[in-house]
Amino acid sequence: xxxxxxHLLVCGGTSCHASESDAIVCNLRDELEAKGLMDSVxxxxxxxxxxxxxxxxxxxxxxxxIYVKVKPEDAQTIVEEHVIKGRKVTRLLYKDPVSQxxxxxxxxxxxxxxxxxxxxxxCGFINPxxxxxxxxxxxxxxxxxxxxxxxxxxxxxxxxxxxxRGRGGAGFSTGLKWELAHKNQSDEKxxxxxxxxxxxxxxxxxxxxxxxxxxxxxxMVICGxxxxxxxxxxxxxxxxxxAIERLKIAINQAREYGLLGNDIFGTGxxxxxxxxxxxxxxxxxxxTALIHSMEGLRGEPTVKPPFPAEAGYLNKxxxxxxxxxxxxxxxxxxxxxxxxxxxxxxxxxxxxxxxxAGKINNVGLIEVPMGTTLREVIFEIGGGIRNGKKFxxxxxxxxxxxxxxxxxxxTPIDFDNLIAAGSIMGSxxxxxxxxxxxMVSMAKFFLEFTVEESCGKxxxxxxxxxxxxxxxxxxxxxxxxxxxxxxxxxMSLVIKDTALxxxxxxxxxPVLSMMDNYYDEYVAHVTDKKCPAxxxxxxxxxxxxxxxxVGCTACARVCPVNAISGERKEVHLIDPSICIKCGACMxxxxxxxxxxx
Amino acid sequence: xxxxTSFADLKKKxxxxxxxxxxxxxxxxxxxxxxxxxALATCGIASGAKTVMEFFLEQLERxxxxxxxxxxxxxxYCYAEPTIEVKLPGQDPVVFGFVDLKRxxxxxxxxxxxxxxxxxxxxxNYQTIDLNV
Numbered sequence: 001x002x003x004x005x006x007h008l009l010v011c012g013g014t015s016c017h018a019s020e021s022d023a024i025v026c027n028l029r030d031e032l033e034a035k036g037l038m039d040s041v042x043x044x045x046x047x048x049x050x051x052x053x054x055x056x057x058x059x060x061x062x063x064x065x066i067y068v069k070v071k072p073e074d075a076q077t078i079v080e081e082h083v084i085k086g087r088k089v090t091r092l093l094y095k096d097p098v099s100q101x102x103x104x105x106x107x108x109x110x111x112x113x114x115x116x117x118x119x120x121x122x123c124g125f126i127n128p129x130x131x132x133x134x135x136x137x138x139x140x141x142x143x144x145x146x147x148x149x150x151x152x153x154x155x156x157x158x159x160x161x162x163x164x165r166g167r168g169g170a171g172f173s174t175g176l177k178w179e180l181a182h183k184n185q186s187d188e189k190x191x192x193x194x195x196x197x198x199x200x201x202x203x204x205x206x207x208x209x210x211x212x213x214x215x216x217x218x219x220m221v222i223c224g225x226x227x228x229x230x231x232x233x234x235x236x237x238x239x240x241x242x243a244i245e246r247l248k249i250a251i252n253q254a255r256e257y258g259l260l261g262n263d264i265f266g267t268g269x270x271x272x273x274x275x276x277x278x279x280x281x282x283x284x285x286x287x288t289a290l291i292h293s294m295e296g297l298r299g300e301p302t303v304k305p306p307f308p309a310e311a312g313y314l315n316k317x318x319x320x321x322x323x324x325x326x327x328x329x330x331x332x333x334x335x336x337x338x339x340x341x342x343x344x345x346x347x348x349x350x351x352x353x354x355x356x357a358g359k360i361n362n363v364g365l366i367e368v369p370m371g372t373t374l375r376e377v378i379f380e381i382g383g384g385i386r387n388g389k390k391f392x393x394x395x396x397x398x399x400x401x402x403x404x405x406x407x408x409x410x411t412p413i414d415f416d417n418l419i420a421a422g423s424i425m426g427s428x429x430x431x432x433x434x435x436x437x438x439m440v441s442m443a444k445f446f447l448e449f450t451v452e453e454s455c456g457k458x459x460x461x462x463x464x465x466x467x468x469x470x471x472x473x474x475x476x477x478x479x480x481x482x483x484x485x486x487x488x489x490x491m492s493l494v495i496k497d498t499a500l501x502x503x504x505x506x507x508x509x510p511v512l513s514m515m516d517n518y519y520d521e522y523v524a525h526v527t528d529k530k531c532p533a534x535x536x537x538x539x540x541x542x543x544x545x546x547x548x549x550v551g552c553t554a555c556a557r558v559c560p561v562n563a564i565s566g567e568r569k570e571v572h573l574i575d576p577s578i579c580i581k582c583g584a585c586m587x588x589x590x591x592x593x594x595x596x597x
Numbered sequence: 598x599x600x601x602t603s604f605a606d607l608k609k610k611x612x613x614x615x616x617x618x619x620x621x622x623x624x625x626x627x628x629x630x631x632x633x634x635x636a637l638a639t640c641g642i643a644s645g646a647k648t649v650m651e652f653f654l655e656q657l658e659r660x661x662x663x664x665x666x667x668x669x670x671x672x673x674y675c676y677a678e679p680t681i682e683v684k685l686p687g688q689d690p691v692v693f694g695f696v697d698l699k700r701x702x703x704x705x706x707x708x709x710x711x712x713x714x715x716x717x718x719x720x721x722n723y724q725t726i727d728l729n730v
Binding site: 004007009011012042044045046047048049051059113114115116117118120121122123124125126127128129130132133135136137138139140141142144145147148203206207210211212240242243256257258259265266330331334335361362363364365366367381 | 603715
């Protein structure tokens, strides 16, 4: 076995790396070498601890000591005190924020408990293609309990009492939804799983289906029993081939075990699940549009009521829930409504999965209790902003959501707080923006998406969003005026009020929230004709700094449109009327003589 | 596969699977061999996790290491793909990130064979619920 009796783990995450963790590793190794300890103590560079705020981090194993804000010169103290004498270096220990007491065992640090995995409990743990591993992790136990020990009413009450709200975005009470479908009498009812995850930056549902498909199947059967349905359908986009493949395997295995099909657990209850493929239209995430698409009709929304619980798929009572909503159900049944309701905030219970994307160090999938702040998500779990840039904003809820700024960082995340802040929970995509992102271009980007994805049925969405997109385009090109900003806002409000479905009603959210939080930037675009983030090409000018330019001609040679003139060894000049702002010259210049004005 | 015909049947099956007694799927006691899990979700596959998994399957056998290599879903560390988890008998599992073939080779030679840690460990920063109450 290992010859090492002790390990020093040094965080090599991007942010700790920036604060000299490499030098710490070198110094630690030098110190150990000098003391003749290289053979018994090993120094290891690790991935991000997520504790970047207090970085660089050094963790000593096996005693779990965590040292924070370590400087390269602390290496000597750590080796002499901790490694040789076995005494912890108190001044480098993490101090409990409340008691100010140094915490010596990292297992007692609240920080490492920020993430709680309920929905993701099996993701990255079990083999998703092996039902036995799911069963070994208490899989299908909730179904067994429901079918043999509970009435449908009791199941619905449990789900209602848990306070779970739909994770697809709108946040409607799951239990109430089930109750409505349960109460409507019909010879046939349907359970539908909405796996039409389509907003940019979202990959929560895909990861759950790829990592733990049985949790969704189990919950669908439980739902079927509760509302009195015998058939389940999973509406999944064809762009998710791996998730589809794993679902197929999971469904087949569940059938072979008799966990799907007739007479489940000998109780006489029958339920089976089939897949329906979507062609990847964003609007089909809206439940009425989704149902039409499954029926083979155009994926267009219709006015509610009637709600799907009354007349859904094939006009039968239908209950539609999101993947993540379903995946939490077995845990709610087994651990109880009270347990679930004890996690989260007053009106948003449980945990939420978020997909972190954009200018953040730890791009990935996280699950935190409702009520965790954006600051904790971005700077502690997410590892902060990439390349040491400054945080500018975070788009939550995808193209239907809004962009929150620095002042919202300490907002506890839940359904109601995000709405109050001018955004929405949405499905859980979080796109982090840094100082280099232009808020007009960002709004334009999201509008481009909704314009593309609008089904075209109602005028406000079809025409209004198009006009919004055009206006934003003009502003980016420096052709906007202050009146345009008012027009932008008014039109957004009208679209919100008049569009037919959720897609249209929420599509102006990015524009409104960005104008709200970054109004100065919009004004700069229309009055000064400047883009403060330096993103809008039309508002930029590449200029030669005469002091730095040595006349090497490298820029002139690389320019694809011959916009640069100047004699050898003399200052060069860029003609703005020819320049296409490709930036090739700036990249090529070795003397920092070209800058953006 | 035989059907699970009652809730009691399922409970029995769970206990068998939990203690690794199910001879049909595990000919060897999983507690006494090295267990390697490769995160094979779309993100992992896109970053080359399949090649890494094949490498482990092939090399562990060639180098005579008794091991079980399986796939799993996304561990959440998409920024550090490909990610793998290695569990040595009797020890806590360790997650390694940015596992290319070079690092995979190091992991086999150093961590798996001698228990010596190698760079690229990803510290666990979450807790998971236990459904069994």
